[in-house]
Amino acid sequence: MTSFDALATLCLALAQSWGGQAVPPLFPPPSMQSPAVATPDGGSSLLELTDEDLLERVRSNPASLGSLSIGTPGGGRVLNGVPLPPDPRWIIAPAAISWGTAETIEAIGVAVATVHELFPDTPPIFIGDIGHPGGGRLKRHQSHQSGRDVDFGFYHRPGTGGWYAVGTAGNLDLDRNWALVRALIVRTDVERILLDTRIQRLLYRHALSLGEDKEWLDRVFQFSKGSRDAIIRHVRGHRTHYHVRFFNPIAQELGRRAHPFLVQEGIVPPPVYTIAHVVRPGQTLGHLARRYGVSVNAIKQANGLRTTLLRAGRTYRIPVRTPAPPPDPVVVPARLLPPDTPAALSAIDWPTAAMPGPAGGAR
Numbered sequence: 001m002t003s004f005d006a007l008a009t010l011c012l013a014l015a016q017s018w019g020g021q022a023v024p025p026l027f028p029p030p031s032m033q034s035p036a037v038a039t040p041d042g043g044s045s046l047l048e049l050t051d052e053d054l055l056e057r058v059r060s061n062p063a064s065l066g067s068l069s070i071g072t073p074g075g076g077r078v079l080n081g082v083p084l085p086p087d088p089r090w091i092i093a094p095a096a097i098s099w100g101t102a103e104t105i106e107a108i109g110v111a112v113a114t115v116h117e118l119f120p121d122t123p124p125i126f127i128g129d130i131g132h133p134g135g136g137r138l139k140r141h142q143s144h145q146s147g148r149d150v151d152f153g154f155y156h157r158p159g160t161g162g163w164y165a166v167g168t169a170g171n172l173d174l175d176r177n178w179a180l181v182r183a184l185i186v187r188t189d190v191e192r193i194l195l196d197t198r199i200q201r202l203l204y205r206h207a208l209s210l211g212e213d214k215e216w217l218d219r220v221f222q223f224s225k226g227s228r229d230a231i232i233r234h235v236r237g238h239r240t241h242y243h244v245r246f247f248n249p250i251a252q253e254l255g256r257r258a259h260p261f262l263v264q265e266g267i268v269p270p271p272v273y274t275i276a277h278v279v280r281p282g283q284t285l286g287h288l289a290r291r292y293g294v295s296v297n298a299i300k301q302a303n304g305l306r307t308t309l310l311r312a313g314r315t316y317r318i319p320v321r322t323p324a325p326p327p328d329p330v331v332v333p334a335r336l337l338p339p340d341t342p343a344a345l346s347a348i349d350w351p352t353a354a355m356p357g358p359a360g361g362a363r
């Protein structure tokens with residue numbers, strides 16, 4: 001307990017010294033409806049910009065677009081990323097690189113604030129890697145490239161745990177962990193939570209014991225029924241933290257639309273595509289280089305070639321730089337809401353599937 005208190009105090013001190021500013025305001029309680037505004041300068045209204053306006057902003061004032069999430073978590077980048085601000089309710093893990101889109105940062109605040117609404121005396125949670133200010137490859141990770149992935153620590157019982165401690169029945173604070181997970185699912189646009197099956201089982205049983213709807217839990221958790229579209233899924237290595245991926249309705253859609261303009265204006269480099277080419281007899285590296293407009297060296301590098309010899313019939317990878325073909329518009333699915341709220345959690349308002357409106361998750 002004392003170590004948590006000390007950490008909380010340290011965190012507060014850090015918060016107060018942040019750029020000479022006051023402690024950032026606590027995130028307000030999330031609204032009942034799906035919040036569409038996440039960027040400081042108007043948020044969702046940015047989605048109404050015409051392509052002409054968008055190009056003009058890209059040219060004259062890209063910062064006015066707010067955060068853009070471009071590409072995919074496994075191959076992407078961020079424009080106008082924002083840092084996770086200091087806050088007494090979390091501790092940025094040692095060596096963590098914690099920049100993301102404004103929407104992602106806001107979603108972290110909403111989820112953690114919910115835990116504190118339910119349990120006012122909650123110790124801070126560790127937040128690990130999110131991404132680089134401009135996204136892109138982040139060491140230790142395959143994803144975390146487009147500003148939408150966040151590693152959360154667990155809430156542990158007093159005197160146990162720490163950053164990257166393996167979560168167990170003995171050290172996990174199941175009430176707070178379930179409140180966090182429930183808030184991520186019900187109050188944010190979460191896309192995916194990666195979590196070891198052993199911890200899924202602990203949380204599932206705890207949620208059931210609180211009176212959560214079993215049918216809903218079976219759609220939320222993968223381990224129980226193995227549902228392919230479950231939000232919480234097992235991936236090895238997630239017994240020490242949650243890997244949480246958020247949808248960013250604004251940053252993703254605006255990023256998709258602005259990407260060709262950003263490439264055209266030289267603000268971001270064009271993405272590299274790999275084309276598979278089956279070599280016909282007589283074709284040389286020079287042929288391929290001319291045909292695809294890339295250098296001989298680039299082809300050699302992409303295929304690990306030491307010589308210029310190609311073998312007919314073999315498939316070679318050709319790295320092509322080109323503006324991205326426009327992907328489909330980003331559609332964020334309705335939230336997967338439970339039918340009701342167990343009495344144990346009813347101290348605060350939670351959206352449920354029974355509520356009308358855009359946040360109604362009934363499918």
Ligand SMILES: [Zn+2]
Nearest residue numbers: 149150151243
């Ligand atoms: Zn992660």
